[in-house]
Amino acid sequence: MDNSSLDIWVAGALAAVTVDFLVYPMDTLKTRIQSPKYNHLYKDATGAIKRDVLFRGLYQGVWSVVLATVPSSGAFFTTYETTKHILTLSSTQTQPQSQTKTPNPLPFTHPLPKPIIHALSSSLGEMVSCAILTPAEVLKQNAQVLNMKSPTSTKAPRQSATVQVLAKFKHRPWKLWSGYTALVGRNLPFTGLHFPIFEGVKGWLVSRRATGKGNRDRNGVVERAALTGVAAGVSGTVASVVTTPIDVVKTRVMLGAGGEELKGTEKTVRKVKGTLAVGREVWREEGIRGLFRGGALRSVWSAFGMSIYLGIYEGGRMYLEKRRMENGEGGVL
Template sequence: MSNTHTDILLAGAIAAFTIDLLVYPLDTVKTRFQSPGYKKIYYDASKNAINRRLLFSGLYQGVGSVILITIPSSGAFFTTYEAVKSGLTKVNPILSGSTSPLVPQPIIHSVASSTAELIACFILTPAEVLKQNAQMVRNPARNSPTGSSTIFQPAVTLHALRRFKKPSQLWTGYTTLAARNLPFTAMQFPVFEHLKSSMKEYRKAHGTFTRSLGESALITSISAGSAGSVAAIITTPVDVVKTRIMLSAAGEGSEKKAKEAAESFQNQEQWLKKLANEKGGAKKGGLVVAREVLNESGIKGLFRGGTLRAAWTALGSGLYLGVYGTGRGWLGERREGGIEGEP
């Protein structure tokens, strides 16, 4: 079945919207685990236990900005990925005297996904920075004149946005986001495509392959979830560094400031107002931040939130690519008059 660019854009947008709503709470908890103020804000040393009330409050803070941006970002990713994959496959020459192509298909999948990720990251970075800073806002109801507790909580997002003096600060961490996502997608997509192809071939060999959208969605979800969880664990250290850098974009980074923020909400408000009048601290590179994490918490610090990230990535990637594949297949079938086929 062939798909138009519109099919791919719509399928990517539907997948992004659906999955953002489902897995966003897990991403919020992961961000708080990885933040420099975790032990001072979310951990009660006197009881030697996590402060669950704070850790699990406002789990949808900042989700609005992410939904608005991930829709075009996902559309751009899948459109680029499919175009590059198709283009490279067509020009990939066959070795003389063999049926094998010159460039192995996994490499083509890696190149296509990496190219798509660079474009998607540029679109996504401002929303990612804003989202992670919004996830760290405490007592969100006090920031809103209406005490809003709705799922989107726009007042919380606006509160976080006011902390940025210059628009360019919203792109802080693009390099680190790309450094995390490039190896992630370069690992995930070849494994995902291989697992998906292998599962289909296995079912064909045993005469159980039905070519239905439901079957395709299940195969895609299992393949994507398995590949995504492994890639997530491997890239967790880069994710920790990325979280620290993005939180520092609005002055969230230093331990001293985290301590001030933990003392009381009123002090936090004064601290944020002070930051708004500053140009912000000196920017730290990824290696500097990684060394800081190592000095603070050792290797465990670089893998903090790794299990949680693997869990929500397995769920998120499985559903994300499953919804994308199903949406793309359904749109293609509908356009072609209900003919079943592979998405």
């Protein structure tokens, strides 16, 4: 690996912030559609969608996510790249010790193939990232469904959606992590499926492109970023469709964490429903259709978001690596 940890953090942060602003409106719509109060809040008595309410405040809660994705994306990519690097060097299938100058960092070798290495590395990175991201996700999703009506009085300025939601947790801040299990439960299957497909498709595209280019430059930053974006879009679509039911449950759990049950004294506070209980409830009340609610929209923004996210990350990482190598600096994790 030729990248430093700083390269990975900077590239990951740039990619995360860019995507947050680009796809956030679609994520807000997806959250509102998956909300258990969707019919009550966003439809009138005739069943028609109240578009003025559904499409109002699509950027509510965005700053909580932007501030959290910088460290969480850096933590994910650092963990992912480091773990992938170590497991690849110690694999008897991907890089035999007799053919590499880099020593095995582990005291043993293993027979794991590349797809398994990518799945394990991305899953470990996701678990670290989710610990940082969960509070922001809880704030974000509760802010996204908050009905921000125009104030009837001008005496006091209207508080932002994030501030209003944060006030619900001031006496019980630990509730901000109540969605960690649901978030990991959603992200691990998505990431574990997405990254092996992504790495496979990217490798195939890069190999095909390199064959067609002959002796010309095969490592252009823009071209590699574009190929990475295409691979990420394809793999993101597949992974998002498969994991939509888990995403619906995760959304319900996080919305429940910021619900009315947080108001009142400690004696009257009710326990937020767990992931399995919420999943059974959705299945019982709404069936398979409820578990896939918002799936089409999620697949669209996942394809778009992942292509931009990983495309910018790969392009930024390669650019920083080339600039550092031109300056004669080494690449260490």
